[in-house]
Amino acid sequence: MTGTASLSSARPAVRRLGWPRRVFSQVLLMQLAVATGVTVLATGLFLAPLSAQLDDQAMRRALAIAETMASPRTAADLAGGPPSATGPVQREAERIRAATGAEYVVVMDTRGVRWSHTDPAQIGRTVSTDPSEVLAGREVMEIDSGTLGRSARGKAPLLDADGGIVGAVSVGIEYDSVRDRLLSAIPGLLAYAGGALAAGALAAYLISRRIQRQTRDLAFSDISALLAEREAMLHGIREGVVALDRKGSVRLLNDEAQRLLGLGPEAAGQPLDALLGPGRTADVLTGRATGADLVTVQGHRVLIANRMPTDDGGAVATLRDRTELERLGRELDSTRGLIDALRAQDHEHANRLHTLLGLLELELYEEAADFVTEVVGVHRATAEQVTEKVHDPLLAALLVGKATVAAERGVSLRIAPGSLLPDRLVDPRELVTVVGNLVDNALDAAAGTEDARVEVALRAEGRTVVLEVADSGPGVPVDRRELIFTEGWTTKEPPSHGRRGLGLALVRRLAERRGGTARVATAETGGARFTVILPDALTERSQDAGAPDTAVEGPPPTQEVPR
Numbered sequence: 001m002t003g004t005a006s007l008s009s010a011r012p013a014v015r016r017l018g019w020p021r022r023v024f025s026q027v028l029l030m031q032l033a034v035a036t037g038v039t040v041l042a043t044g045l046f047l048a049p050l051s052a053q054l055d056d057q058a059m060r061r062a063l064a065i066a067e068t069m070a071s072p073r074t075a076a077d078l079a080g081g082p083p084s085a086t087g088p089v090q091r092e093a094e095r096i097r098a099a100t101g102a103e104y105v106v107v108m109d110t111r112g113v114r115w116s117h118t119d120p121a122q123i124g125r126t127v128s129t130d131p132s133e134v135l136a137g138r139e140v141m142e143i144d145s146g147t148l149g150r151s152a153r154g155k156a157p158l159l160d161a162d163g164g165i166v167g168a169v170s171v172g173i174e175y176d177s178v179r180d181r182l183l184s185a186i187p188g189l190l191a192y193a194g195g196a197l198a199a200g201a202l203a204a205y206l207i208s209r210r211i212q213r214q215t216r217d218l219a220f221s222d223i224s225a226l227l228a229e230r231e232a233m234l235h236g237i238r239e240g241v242v243a244l245d246r247k248g249s250v251r252l253l254n255d256e257a258q259r260l261l262g263l264g265p266e267a268a269g270q271p272l273d274a275l276l277g278p279g280r281t282a283d284v285l286t287g288r289a290t291g292a293d294l295v296t297v298q299g300h301r302v303l304i305a306n307r308m309p310t311d312d313g314g315a316v317a318t319l320r321d322r323t324e325l326e327r328l329g330r331e332l333d334s335t336r337g338l339i340d341a342l343r344a345q346d347h348e349h350a351n352r353l354h355t356l357l358g359l360l361e362l363e364l365y366e367e368a369a370d371f372v373t374e375v376v377g378v379h380r381a382t383a384e385q386v387t388e389k390v391h392d393p394l395l396a397a398l399l400v401g402k403a404t405v406a407a408e409r410g411v412s413l414r415i416a417p418g419s420l421l422p423d424r425l426v427d428p429r430e431l432v433t434v435v436g437n438l439v440d441n442a443l444d445a446a447a448g449t450e451d452a453r454v455e456v457a458l459r460a461e462g463r464t465v466v467l468e469v470a471d472s473g474p475g476v477p478v479d480r481r482e483l484i485f486t487e488g489w490t491t492k493e494p495p496s497h498g499r500r501g502l503g504l505a506l507v508r509r510l511a512e513r514r515g516g517t518a519r520v521a522t523a524e525t526g527g528a529r530f531t532v533i534l535p536d537a538l539t540e541r542s543q544d545a546g547a548p549d550t551a552v553e554g555p556p557p558t559q560e561v562p563r
Contacts, residue, residue, distance in 0.1 A: 028208035035200030039193050055152060058173045059141035063154025065100050066171040067139075069093065074107060075160040078115060078167055085120035092116075103151050103174040107158065109167040110135055127170070131155075134168040239318050240303075246313030248272055248286050260319050262299055280486060281305075285317045295322075297505045299513070389415050390458060391423040398432050399456065402439050406454060409447045413439070416457035421465065424538045430510055431465065431537065437503035438469040438530050445473025445527060453525070464516075465537040469530045470523035481520050507532060 069092070077088040084090065093105040093116035107115040112126045112135075133155075134140050140155035151172035158167040240257030244250060249271050258264060267275050276282040281296045283289040284305045294305045304320040352371075359368035383400050390396040399415070406413035425431055439454065446452040449472050457468040476484060485508045507530075508518040516533040523529035 025208075027211050028204055031204030031208065032201055035197055035204060039197045039200070042193070042196075055143060056141075058152035059143070059154055061100075061154070062102065062152055062171040062173045063139060063141050063156060065096065065102055065105065066154045066156040066169040069096055069105055069107065069171065070156045070158045070169040072159070072161050074169070075158050075166050078107065078109060078158065079160070083109075083113060083115040083124045085123050087115070089115040090117075090120070090123065094118075101173075103172045104170075106170045106172075107167060108170065110165065115167070131168055131170075134170070135165060137165055239320055242272075242285060242317045242319065243310075244272060244286070244315050244317070250275065251314065257319055260298065260301060260303060260321055287315060297509050300506075300509070302506075385415060389419045390421050392421060392425050392428050392431075393423070394428045394432055395421070395425070395435060395458075398436060399439075402436075402443070406443055409443060410452055411443055411446050412453040413443070414453070414455055416455050416468070419456070419458045421458040421460055422538065424540075425465075426537055426539055431467075431534070434467065434507050434510055434532055434534070435469075437507050438467070438532070441503060442469050442471035442473070442528075442530075446471040449473060460538055463536050463538045463540070465534045467530075467532045467534070470525065471527040472523075472525045473527040475522055475526060476520050476528045484520065485518065510534075 074089060074092060077092070081087065089107050093107055096102070097105040097118070104118045106117055106127065108127055108131060109115065112131045114123050114125055114127060117123050129144060134157055137157050139157070140153070142153050143150070144153055145151075151174055153170060153172045155168055155170045157165050158169055160166045237254070238256055240260045241252070241254045242250065242257050242261075243252035249269060250267050251269075253261075253263060253265070253267055258267070261276065261281075263275060272285055273282050276285075276298075280289065281298045281303070284294045284296050285307065287307055287309070290307075292306060296303050296305055302322045304322050305317055307315050307317040309315045356368055356371060359365075359371060386399045386403070387396050390399060399413075403413045435456070435458075439456065442454040446454050451472060453472050455468075455470045457466075457470075459466050485504050504518075511518040511532050511534060514537065515535050518530070518532045521529050521531070
């Protein structure tokens with residue numbers, strides 16, 4: 001059993017004859033079949049009217065000969081005596097037959113009796129076909145069979161000098177001559193048909209070769225399977241895929257790309273610039289911005305884009321959602337900054353404890369109490385200053401935490417006079433993101449400068465929130481004031497998660513999404529002053545709340561917000 005199985009498995013597979021699998025072969029065979037069928041059909045359609053045309057020509061020729069024979073002289077000879085094989089009617093008929101090449105010329109009287117015939121023995125006998133129609137005065141053309149076989153016939157009435165019908169003339173042309181003319185035309189026609197078929201076969205072969213190159217010599221079943229796999233892959237992967245044609249119009253958009261770009265299925269076929277509008281995302285996807293792993297912001301999402309050109313002049317772009325990763329990266333940076341600040345606080349706290357211990361060992365109790373009161377009072381004053389002017393607990397906690405970090409970095413962070421923000425924010429986290437990014441950038445710019453300070457101003461104008469953050473850093477040159485809001489642009493060293501240049505882009509995007517603005521100018525201290533206007537960021541004041549917003553009791557817990 002094992003040996004038999006081995007022999008059967010080693011036996012080469014025999015391919016059965018049948019319909020080929022390759023696209024090239026199938027298209028070639030189908031085109032050859034179509035070309036052959038069209039050639040045969042065209043030849044047949046040409047031969048059919050040619051045969052009818054030849055028949056008509058033969059019948060008209062026979063009728064013309066009959067009309068020539070049906071002269072008044074023939075009518076007079078017909079009345080001169082009985083039919084005879086040597087009479088004038090027979091002689092004239094045979095003369096005309098010999099001159100025209102007709103098969104027969106028969107003259108008959110009104111009774112249907114022949115006065116002339118190719119076979120003299122038939123003279124005096126009645127014709128074999130019905131002569132009633134021609135004897136009624138009508139000309140007749142027909143293909144019919146008689147005593148001499150099948151012929152093309154023409155019949156004309158024979159009139160005397162007074163116009164009366166005295167008989168008829170029937171002329172026949174041998175139908176074999178008509179068929180011979182038709183058969184003689186067929187070789188030439190087939191030569192033309194063969195030439196047309198050869199040209200069609202060559203064109204079919206060239207087209208099939210082109211299809212073979214374009215389909216990589218695949219079978220139709222393989223192409224169908226590839227298309228099914230492509231659809232499943234495109235709509236199953238968690239990366240956005242956007243295919244563009246050479247004109248920059250969307251050719252394909254998978255489900256993830258629709259989600260990331262905020263587009264729908266109707267986007268297919270439309271120009272990408274018209275769908276996304278001017279901006280970095282459109283520049284990256286259309287190839288105006290080049291590079292690998294390009295960072296862009298679309299809506300509230302941070303995307304990583306890569307673009308690969310295709311052979312037809314289009315391109316395929318892939319999009320990865322890095323929003324969560326960027327948020328975690330910024331949180332990691334903030335956490336590390338907080339850890340550094342806590343380490344500095346730990347050293348400072350240890351120094352203060354040593355000082356307090358020394359005062360207690362020296363029994364300087366009043367001095368120790370004053371020292372503790374002073375240290376606690378500094379932190380409490382900072383918290384009270386923030387919560388007095390910023391009533392939203394989440395934002396107040398952010399600013400208290402930032403003040404602590406700023407103090408450890410040698411930067412003075414304070415709330416500008418006149419600041420007042422009620423606890424009516426529509427989306428506190430949105431404003432926390434804006435304030436956190438701007439304060440972090442301001443601290444980085446002011447740190448290490450003389451008299452380093454950052455000032456934050458927050459005020460409400462109706463339902464609009466106006467935010468200003470000024471620092472004592474080097475400022476932003478005029479020619480870079482729009483460039484700094486571009487995704488990926490930064491002057492800092494890359495952080496641990498490998499990306500920078502997103503904070504200010506997110507700030508502007510959040511402001512523009514609410515119909516506001518984000519701009520930068522020069523502060524009074526010579527540094528940069530960022531101004532962000534957020535319309536409709538506050539809810540309407542409650543009708544039953546007659547008193548103004550009050551401050552929060554006590555300092556809120558410290559919270560660090562990612563940049």
